[in-house]
Every structure is written in C-alpha cells, then in structure tokens.
Amino acid sequence: MEAPHLLEKREKKERREGLPELKNATKGKVVLRFAPNPNGPMSFGHARGMVINGSYAKEWDGEIILRFDDTDAVVKPPLPSAYEQIEREAEWLLGFKPHRIVIASERIPQYYQHAEDMLQRGFGYVCQCSGEVFREFRVSKTECPCRNNSERLNIELWNNMLDGTFKPGDAVVRVKTAMDLKNPALRDWPALRMQDTVQHPHPRPGIGSKYRVWPLLDFQSAVEDHLQGVTHIIRGKDLMDSTRKQTLLYQHFGWSYPETIYWGRVKVHEWGGFSTSQMRRDIESGEFSGWDDPRLPTLSALKKRGITASALRNFWIELGVTQKDISVPISSLFAHNIKCIDDDAPRLAFIREPCKVQLVGEHDGTVDVDVHPNHPTRGVRTFTMDQGPLWIEREDFEKQSIRLKGFADVSTTGEILTIDSFPRSDRRPIVHWAPDVNTKDATLIVAEDGEIHRIQGRMESHEYPVGTMVQLERIGYGRVLDDSTVVFTHA
RNA sequence: GCUCGUAUAGUGUAGUGGCCCAUCAUGAAGGACUCUCAUUCCUUCGACCCGGGUUCAAAUCCCGGUACGAGCACCA
CATH class of the missing domain: 2.40.240.10 (Ribosomal Protein L25; Chain P)
Incomplete structure (x- = not known):
C-alpha cells in the first residue's frame, strides 16, 4: 500500500520561529488589546502584554488597543501621570503607536447601558446581600433571595444605586449564571458595585465624583471587548476564570467570545516581588528616587539603565506564550541586550x-x-x-x-x-x-x-x-x- | 475545601502518534580570532515528572499519582 502523506510529512522539520500561529485569524482583521491599570507606569511584566499583543497585531496586520482599566478608585487608584507615560512607553516598546486608546472611566455610560439591558432582559439582578452572606450562598450552592427579583424591581433598585439611595456595600449587580455550577468562581458573579467617590474621587479630571456605580473588571472588560470588536485576547492564566465568567455573559447577550490564549507567571530570579501599589508607596515615602530608580523593575528604570526596546521584545517573544510558570535569570535579558548594542557601542x-x-x-x-x-x-x-x-x-x-x-x-x-x-x-x-x-x-x-x-x-x-x-x-x-x-x- | 491549569537539558523553548537515541537559544567547559574579562566563530556537556493503559508505534492520546501555580474580592 502506498502512503504518500507520510512522505510529504518527512520534509518539514524546521523549528517554528517566533510567536505561535493565531487561531481563527484573518490577515488585516485581527484586533487585540492590552489593558493595564494605570495605577503606575509600566513594569517589566506589563511589557509582556504589550509586546506579545502588539507583535501579533503587527504580524497579522491588525490593530492593538491600549485600554486603561481604571475602574477602581479605592483599592488601586489610578495615577494621573500614568496614562500618558504608559502611552509613551507603549510606543517606545513597540516601535509604533497603539492604534486605539480606550479609557474605561470615560465609557461608564456604555457600561450602564449594558447593565440596564441585562436587568431588563432578566439575566442580571441587583443583590443586596453582603459579601459574607453571599459567600455562604456560593459555597452551599443556594440561590440568594434577590435572585428572584422582578425585572421591574431590579430596575428600581438599580436606580437606587445610581441616585445614592444605596451606599457602597448595600448592593451589587450580579450576572445570573447558575448557583450549582461546578466552579464556585462562576456562580452569579458580581458585575458592578458602588464606590464612595466623594471620599475617594477618581483622579481623572471630569470623572472625579461623577459616578457612584462602577463596573468590575469582568463586566467592563467583557463589554468593552465586544464594543471594540476584539478578536483575540492574550492574557495571564490567572484570568482563566475571567474568560469563563465572561463567556457566560456573552451567551446571555448573544455575542461570541474572542479566541483566548494564556501565559503563565514569570519571575525574575534576581528580583523580589514588586507590586505597583507597593512601589508607589515606597517612591512616595522616598525609599526610591522615582519610577525610574535603577533598582526598580519598571520600564522607565530599565530604559534608563540601557535596556533597549528590541532586547525586551526579543526576550518576551522568545519566552513565548506557554502556560508554564517560569523563573528566568536576568542575564537572559542581558544576553539579548548585548546582541542589540555591542555593534554600536563605542x-x-x-x-x-x-x-x-x-x-x-x-x-x-x-x-x-x-x-x-x-x-x-x-x-x-x-x-x-x-x-x-x-x-x-x-x-x-x-x-x-x-x-x-x-x-x-x-x-x-x-x-x-x-x-x-x-x-x-x-x-x-x-x-x-x-x-x-x-x-x-x-x-x-x-x-x-x-x-x-x-x-x-x-x-x-x-x-x-x-x-x-x-x-x-x-x-x-x-x-x-x-x-x-x-x-x-x-x- | 471546591474549581481550573501546567509538567522536555541548569534556565527558557520547538515538538500535537512514526521525521526524535528529541530543536533552538542561553549557560557551563574547552578552543579559534582579537592589543578589552567585549563581539564573532568552532567543539563538548546536558532533558521528555512517576506509574499504568491504548497502539505495530507515545515526549505526543487515556487513566492514576506527584509537584508546582492560579481562581473562588463589592481589586485589576
């Protein structure tokens, strides 16, 4: 018996170069996004999101959206100067400007509209249970009483959230999924909550104390991805359950969810754990001279130390998008940098x-x-x-x-x-x-x-x-x- | 506890049933070149987590174990 397909296969043995192929992608029609919280400038880790998403956009002749997910004014308040800085850093890193900029805090009306739509169509409800009470319901797989609110009552309660009758903590809007879902994280997840923006005004001019009700990440991101026509989402695997939550929401709305790819965590052996919030505190207290203090793993610090954008790009592309959690020596970034600079360096x-x-x-x-x-x-x-x-x-x-x-x-x-x-x-x-x-x-x-x-x-x-x-x-x-x-x- | 995910040389990575006694990079060791401990080049070292199963054939598929990570926030 002949087996010509076996012979053909024998020829291709080359090693795949660069990023893995994007599934379900059409040249010229790919839309990706990178969505940092502007509570500080970009750090080394953010560069991965920017580089991978941006490189795919370039490779597929598509678009990369830089989206500021600034929907929290209390726990991780945005830093006003970070918006512009991140924009500049994005351009430096990619070598081109992101095709679109979206700022979540300026899109609240769109999110409200979808929240109302959700309440009207009965796949969301206003829940007045406290966090602890709902936690009980979640673990015991029981529906909370608010789940059976009529659409009319939900709209009324929603207006109470908007007009300030309710205070932060009194009520949230939940997406109706199912309380007996295997994965506890997905059970009637919260979509919007209230924030005390009088006490904690949003630092964006014009936003300040304008809104009491704010979307949570899963809702905001899901709605915005749809509105922007995002085709592919590439993000950390810590957001896997986010994908599942959002897919449930998409089903309610009748939308189809983008292709999703995940990467694992990256640790740099020589660096400890730096969080943006912690760096911000340490800079404000004078422990570091600024965001570009050479001891910090921020992009501005790396740039000031002489790490080039192309070294950073090569580095992240070489690591690829596997779901493994990895720990790399910083010398591996240096090795890329030497290749970029030696030939020029006097x-x-x-x-x-x-x-x-x-x-x-x-x-x-x-x-x-x-x-x-x-x-x-x-x-x-x-x-x-x-x-x-x-x-x-x-x-x-x-x-x-x-x-x-x-x-x-x-x-x-x-x-x-x-x-x-x-x-x-x-x-x-x-x-x-x-x-x-x-x-x-x-x-x-x-x-x-x-x-x-x-x-x-x-x-x-x-x-x-x-x-x-x-x-x-x-x-x-x-x-x-x-x-x-x-x-x-x-x- | 419940849920989800990952496991290839020291470190990263390729590999989606036969091209694989496994790719490339980095690293280490040795060497060539060089009036830098740089760059470049050459050589060598070094890995499919464990145990079952399916199959003529398994790094690749299935089951179990182990290890590590993540989610279960009115943070992103």
Missing part, C-alpha cells in the same frame, strides 16, 4: 580606583586606539602622550608587568612605568589606561542586589550625547547619563 576607558603613574622612555606624541575594534571605519580615539601622568586601575598597578592596551609593554616600579617594548613581546595582561589630560573625574552608577553603588574613577573624555550606549573596556556596557556619569547596564 569603546571607552573608565578607570576604577585610579592610580596615577608616570611613563618613562621614548615614545610618540600620540596614541590612537579604535573607537570600535570591529569597525575600523568608525575612527580612533587619540590619547595625548605629553610628559603628563597616566591612569591605570589599582588592580593593574599591583602587577609587575602589563601591556597598556594599544600602546606598549611596560614594567611597573612604584609609580614609574618603564617602557619595555612597543610591539607585544610576551603574554603579559593587557590593561586599559588613559593619560590624565584625556580624562576627567567620573562616576559609574551600578544598581545591584537592590542597592546603588556609585563608583568614582577617571573616565576618558567624550562628547557622546545622553543616552548613548558605550562599552567601558574590561568592565561592561553602560549608558551615558552626562559627560561624567555612566549608568552600568550589564557586563
């Missing part, structure tokens, strides 16, 4: 624990060293070899014989360096160095193990603009902060 000498030494022997007036060893066309750095002193690192100063990189083999006798040979004559260690006249006092800022070290030294003078990625010879890569300060990125 070389510079930074002398830690500088020791001043005097050169003895005949030599030329100048010494040229490469700006970048792999790119001779990028020119040279010229050291001025007058009779002035040179700087070398203490560690090198203590060696008997060393080679001053690009110049000469020398022997050290106290502070005197005697030239032995210009060509390389043996295998003595090669060290970086610089004449005093070509250097200035400088600081290397290193953030490590949650601390900031400011290393003083002498750095080769340069005119690179702020933000330039440089490589400090024999030390590692860094980002120019000003003409005498470099932030250490990684080795």
Whole structure:
C-alpha cells in the first residue's frame, strides 16, 4: 500500500520561529488589546502584554488597543501621570503607536447601558446581600433571595444605586449564571458595585465624583471587548476564570467570545516581588528616587539603565506564550541586550580606583586606539602622550608587568612605568589606561542586589550625547547619563 | 475545601502518534580570532515528572499519582 502523506510529512522539520500561529485569524482583521491599570507606569511584566499583543497585531496586520482599566478608585487608584507615560512607553516598546486608546472611566455610560439591558432582559439582578452572606450562598450552592427579583424591581433598585439611595456595600449587580455550577468562581458573579467617590474621587479630571456605580473588571472588560470588536485576547492564566465568567455573559447577550490564549507567571530570579501599589508607596515615602530608580523593575528604570526596546521584545517573544510558570535569570535579558548594542557601542576607558603613574622612555606624541575594534571605519580615539601622568586601575598597578592596551609593554616600579617594548613581546595582561589630560573625574552608577553603588574613577573624555550606549573596556556596557556619569547596564 | 491549569537539558523553548537515541537559544567547559574579562566563530556537556493503559508505534492520546501555580474580592 502506498502512503504518500507520510512522505510529504518527512520534509518539514524546521523549528517554528517566533510567536505561535493565531487561531481563527484573518490577515488585516485581527484586533487585540492590552489593558493595564494605570495605577503606575509600566513594569517589566506589563511589557509582556504589550509586546506579545502588539507583535501579533503587527504580524497579522491588525490593530492593538491600549485600554486603561481604571475602574477602581479605592483599592488601586489610578495615577494621573500614568496614562500618558504608559502611552509613551507603549510606543517606545513597540516601535509604533497603539492604534486605539480606550479609557474605561470615560465609557461608564456604555457600561450602564449594558447593565440596564441585562436587568431588563432578566439575566442580571441587583443583590443586596453582603459579601459574607453571599459567600455562604456560593459555597452551599443556594440561590440568594434577590435572585428572584422582578425585572421591574431590579430596575428600581438599580436606580437606587445610581441616585445614592444605596451606599457602597448595600448592593451589587450580579450576572445570573447558575448557583450549582461546578466552579464556585462562576456562580452569579458580581458585575458592578458602588464606590464612595466623594471620599475617594477618581483622579481623572471630569470623572472625579461623577459616578457612584462602577463596573468590575469582568463586566467592563467583557463589554468593552465586544464594543471594540476584539478578536483575540492574550492574557495571564490567572484570568482563566475571567474568560469563563465572561463567556457566560456573552451567551446571555448573544455575542461570541474572542479566541483566548494564556501565559503563565514569570519571575525574575534576581528580583523580589514588586507590586505597583507597593512601589508607589515606597517612591512616595522616598525609599526610591522615582519610577525610574535603577533598582526598580519598571520600564522607565530599565530604559534608563540601557535596556533597549528590541532586547525586551526579543526576550518576551522568545519566552513565548506557554502556560508554564517560569523563573528566568536576568542575564537572559542581558544576553539579548548585548546582541542589540555591542555593534554600536563605542569603546571607552573608565578607570576604577585610579592610580596615577608616570611613563618613562621614548615614545610618540600620540596614541590612537579604535573607537570600535570591529569597525575600523568608525575612527580612533587619540590619547595625548605629553610628559603628563597616566591612569591605570589599582588592580593593574599591583602587577609587575602589563601591556597598556594599544600602546606598549611596560614594567611597573612604584609609580614609574618603564617602557619595555612597543610591539607585544610576551603574554603579559593587557590593561586599559588613559593619560590624565584625556580624562576627567567620573562616576559609574551600578544598581545591584537592590542597592546603588556609585563608583568614582577617571573616565576618558567624550562628547557622546545622553543616552548613548558605550562599552567601558574590561568592565561592561553602560549608558551615558552626562559627560561624567555612566549608568552600568550589564557586563 | 471546591474549581481550573501546567509538567522536555541548569534556565527558557520547538515538538500535537512514526521525521526524535528529541530543536533552538542561553549557560557551563574547552578552543579559534582579537592589543578589552567585549563581539564573532568552532567543539563538548546536558532533558521528555512517576506509574499504568491504548497502539505495530507515545515526549505526543487515556487513566492514576506527584509537584508546582492560579481562581473562588463589592481589586485589576
């Protein structure tokens, strides 16, 4: 018997590159979204949502919506400055602007309309049970008395929520699912609740204390995804039950739920647990200098430290969208970053624990060293070899014989360096160095193990603009902060 | 407790019944190149959680176990 299909299969063995194929996707018709809470700027973890969703949008010639889920003014109040910052960070990360911006707090009327629709059509009800009481009902699978309210009564109670007759805690709107569902999380879940926006005004101008009733995430997100025509949702697997809740709501409305993909949790081994709320408190208390404090895992801090957007993109795409919970060493992000910056980074000498030494022997007036060893066309750095002193690192100063990189083999006798040979004559260690006249006092800022070290030294003078990625010879890569300060990125 | 999910080298990842004594990256070790402990290149090391079952054939399907994670908020 012939089996031609087996032969065909034999040919394809290539490894899949990049992101897995999107199911049920049509080129040009894909709509995705990334929906952070603007209670702080983006952190490392948010970058995953932005990168994965944004990359799919680009790959499928579709759209990415940046949506601000700012429907809580009490527990996780929004930070007014975060909206714009997140927008800027999104563009920096993706390399393009998100196609649409949606702000949930500006869409409350739409959510109200759907809530009313839900009450009128009888698949939602106003529940006046307290949280504890309802919890009992949920575990015992019993229906709460409010479940049988007439549509008319529900509308009346709804108006009581809206007009302030009810206070926060008095009533919520629930979606009628079923109390005997296997998964307790899905039983008549809450869709909207009241918030004391007088005591806790929403920080958005124009929103403030305007609304007493606010949608919860599951309801707001579900309705908005439908309104925006979202086709694919890619999010953390902690939101799996959210999908199930929302699917139940979609069935009531007669809508069909988007394709959904989940990823697991990512921990960076070197970083502890940082929550946006906690960082915010620590910044306000002065423990950190700001959201871009190099010790923090925020995008602004990583950017300031010299991590590039493309390294971040490559990193997250390589991790992919598996549901595994993973823990990665930060060096894996650094490995991507090196690939992005090394080819451009000009070389510079930074002398830690500088020791001043005097050169003895005949030599030329100048010494040229490469700006970048792999790119001779990028020119040279010229050291001025007058009779002035040179700087070398203490560690090198203590060696008997060393080679001053690009110049000469020398022997050290106290502070005197005697030239032995210009060509390389043996295998003595090669060290970086610089004449005093070509250097200035400088600081290397290193953030490590949650601390900031400011290393003083002498750095080769340069005119690179702020933000330039440089490589400090024999030390590692860094980002120019000003003409005498470099932030250490990684080795 | 109830519910849901995941399990491939040190770390990530490919793989959806025969291309697999398992891919790629990173890491480690060694080497080449190089006047940086950089970059680049080469070599080597190293894994299908455990136990059953289905099948001619299982990393891949089924059942059980174990481990880890998540949800059961009037947070997102």
